[in-house]
Amino acid sequence: MNQPVRTGPGVTDEAISLGVLTDMTGPFKGTSVLRIRGYELYLEQVNKRGGVCGRRIELKQKDHAYDVQKALDGYFELEPQVLGFIDVTGQPMTAAIEPDLMQTRALTVPGSWAASLLGNPHMMIVGTTYDLDIINGLDHYKRKGALNTGDMIGHLHLKGSFGDNALEGSRFVAENWDMRISEQAVTETTANLATQIAALKAADAKVLVLSLTPPQTAAAVGIAAQLGWTVPILSSAVSYDPAIMQSPVAPVFTQQVLLTSPVAPWNADAQGVRELRDGYQQRWPGEPGSLNTVHGYTVALAYVAVLEKACEKKDLTRDGVLRAFHETNAIDTLGLTGQLRFSLVGRPSATQSYMSRPDVATPGTLKVEQNLFESELVKLKGTRAR
Numbered sequence: 001m002n003q004p005v006r007t008g009p010g011v012t013d014e015a016i017s018l019g020v021l022t023d024m025t026g027p028f029k030g031t032s033v034l035r036i037r038g039y040e041l042y043l044e045q046v047n048k049r050g051g052v053c054g055r056r057i058e059l060k061q062k063d064h065a066y067d068v069q070k071a072l073d074g075y076f077e078l079e080p081q082v083l084g085f086i087d088v089t090g091q092p093m094t095a096a097i098e099p100d101l102m103q104t105r106a107l108t109v110p111g112s113w114a115a116s117l118l119g120n121p122h123m124m125i126v127g128t129t130y131d132l133d134i135i136n137g138l139d140h141y142k143r144k145g146a147l148n149t150g151d152m153i154g155h156l157h158l159k160g161s162f163g164d165n166a167l168e169g170s171r172f173v174a175e176n177w178d179m180r181i182s183e184q185a186v187t188e189t190t191a192n193l194a195t196q197i198a199a200l201k202a203a204d205a206k207v208l209v210l211s212l213t214p215p216q217t218a219a220a221v222g223i224a225a226q227l228g229w230t231v232p233i234l235s236s237a238v239s240y241d242p243a244i245m246q247s248p249v250a251p252v253f254t255q256q257v258l259l260t261s262p263v264a265p266w267n268a269d270a271q272g273v274r275e276l277r278d279g280y281q282q283r284w285p286g287e288p289g290s291l292n293t294v295h296g297y298t299v300a301l302a303y304v305a306v307l308e309k310a311c312e313k314k315d316l317t318r319d320g321v322l323r324a325f326h327e328t329n330a331i332d333t334l335g336l337t338g339q340l341r342f343s344l345v346g347r348p349s350a351t352q353s354y355m356s357r358p359d360v361a362t363p364g365t366l367k368v369e370q371n372l373f374e375s376e377l378v379k380l381k382g383t384r385a386r
Contacts, residue, residue, distance in 0.1 A: 005053055008317035009106075010083035016055045016307065016316065019062070019082035021074050021097075022089040022111065026066035027213075030241065031292045032089055035111070036061070038289075038296020039086060041279055046304055053311040057304070059086070068096050079104055084321060086303050087111060087296075091161050105318045107306070107325055109299050113238075113262055114161035115168070118346050124306075124325060126299050127262030127337045129348045130162060130236055132378050134169030134209060136353035137234045137260035139375035141207050142177070146232045149178050154205025154231075156184045156196050156220060158212055166211035166236055176377055188213055197223045208233045214241035221257060222249045230256065237261030237356070242290055242365040245358055253358040259366060263295045263337045265356045266364025268371070270335025272298075290364050298336040302349075305331050306342075338372055351378050 010017040020039070022032045039059060047056045060082055062074030071093035078085075079100070088094050089111035101108055101122050108122055115129040128136070141147045155170045157163030167183065174181040182203035184196035193212075197220055200208060208224065208231050210217050217239040224233070233256045240259055244250065264273045266289045276297050280289050310316055310324035329343035338350035355370035 003314050005311065006315045006317050006320060008083065008320075009080055011055070011316045014055060015058050016052060017058050017060050017082045018303070019075075019078040019085040019106075020059050020087045021062050021064060021071060021078060021085060021093065022087050023066045024061075024063040026064075028066060028089060030243070031290075032111075034290050034292040035087065035296035035299075037280070037284070038276075038293040038298070039300045041276070041283055042297045042300035042304070044283070045279060046300075052304060052307045053316060057307075064090070064093055066090055066093075068092050072096055075100070079106065082106070083316065083318065084108060084303075086299060105322055107303075107318070107321050109303065112161065114165045115348070116161050116165065118348065121326070121345070122322065124302065124342065125349055126295075126302050126340065127348075127350050128353050129262075130165040130211070131169035131172065132348060132351055132381070133236055133260040133262060133353045134166050134211075134234065135173055135377050135381065136373055136375045137258060137355060138170065138173045138207065138209070139377060140258065140260075140355050140370060140373070141232055141234065147177075147179065147207055150180070151206040152180045152182055152204055153207055153209060154182045154184075154200035154203060155209040156186065156193065156200060156212065157209075158216075159185050159187055162236075162238065163211040166209070170209050172381055173377065176380065186212070186216070188216075190216070191219075193220045194223050196220075197229070198227065201227055201229045205231060207231060210235040210239055212239050214239055214244065218244045218247060218249050221252050224256075225249065225252045233257045235259055237263075237291055237366075240358070240366075245360040245365045250358070250360055254360070257358055258369065259356045259358065260353045261291060261356065262350060262353060263291060263298050264335060264354055265291050265366035265368055266294060267362050267366065268294075268335065268354065268368050270371070272334030272336035275334070276336070288363060291366060294336060298333055301333060301336065302331055302340055335372065338374075347382065351382065
């Protein structure tokens with residue numbers, strides 16, 4: 001006799017519901033919409049082949065417009081209706097609902113790669129954290145001869161989980177490679193970055209690292225150009241918006257900026273990305289995708305892999321899904337990101353990064369300079385973390 005599948009919130013005999021709590025009308029609207037397209041495409045493919053445990057997967061979405069109170073309202077409305085959350089966008093929003101997640105035990109994917117979230121057993125961080133991305137990027141510049149022993153690294157960062165975590169990467173590089181670091185901190189509302197960029201130039205930084213919002217990144221690169229400062233610039237991919245390549249600073253981005261990312265750019269030549277592009281063009285002919293689309297598709301792939309493992313154990317309760325999550329130790333994403341491992345508590349699920357150059361002629365506006373790469377320094381950091 002077949003053992004019945006145990007179920008909980010968000011699971012019926014026909015469907016599994018997952019929550020999306022994101023910004024569809026606020027400052028991150030553009031990236032959120034493209035990421036959701038990635039979820040939708042992968043889940044459509046899964047549903048066409050029979051879903052998970054004979055159940056189709058559905059998304060229930062709420063827009064918080066990057067407002068914490070709206071996020072809380074949306075969360076409390078969605079939470080009883082869903083098995084877990086495939087997307088919670090925004091660090092302040094994630095922080096606001098985190099205490100309740102500890103009670104509800106719903107597996108949640110934050111729209112973030114902040115290492116500070118790794119200690120939460122209910123959070124699924126899909127890919128390399130911000131600090132490791134920066135280490136991999138600075139290693140790339142070192143191997144190209146742009147950074148040498150004794151050099152100064154300049155880092156302009158946002159205060160908060162993203163910027164602080166990215167800065168940890170620069171500090172670790174400076175400490176281990178006998179380099180120096182000059183730091184400047186701003187908030188998301190800082191509009192004029194001229195003082196900070198001038199200070200980092202005066203410190204004679206050989207590489208400028210930016211961990212900012214996309215508009216601030218565009219402004220910072222523009223100010224550097226105005227000052228005639230032509231140093232190599234490294235930025236996390238979350239600080240980049242493809243719309244920048246339609247602006248006056250586009251040529252400077254092409255010439256000076258390198259982006260490091262946990263997931264592949266849209267135009268990467270990896271099997272997983274090729275399959276994604278083919279499916280996307282069939283579903284939305286003529287529409288461009290982006291790195292954000294790849295991110296969404298990758299997250300959906302990882303979440304479904306966990307659900308399938310829970311299905312094998314005949315347990316689609318929230319506790320069953322969490323157990324499956326913590327037992328998942330090898331998801332091959334075919335180059336969408338590095339191999340994913342969620343079984344090492346407190347450790348990133350992947351440690352490799354892509355390096356890309358902004359290029360207006362490349363679909364998705366990012367041209368791969370280096371495929372998935374892991375610095376020896378990242379391995380050292382992992383050893384120390386244990």
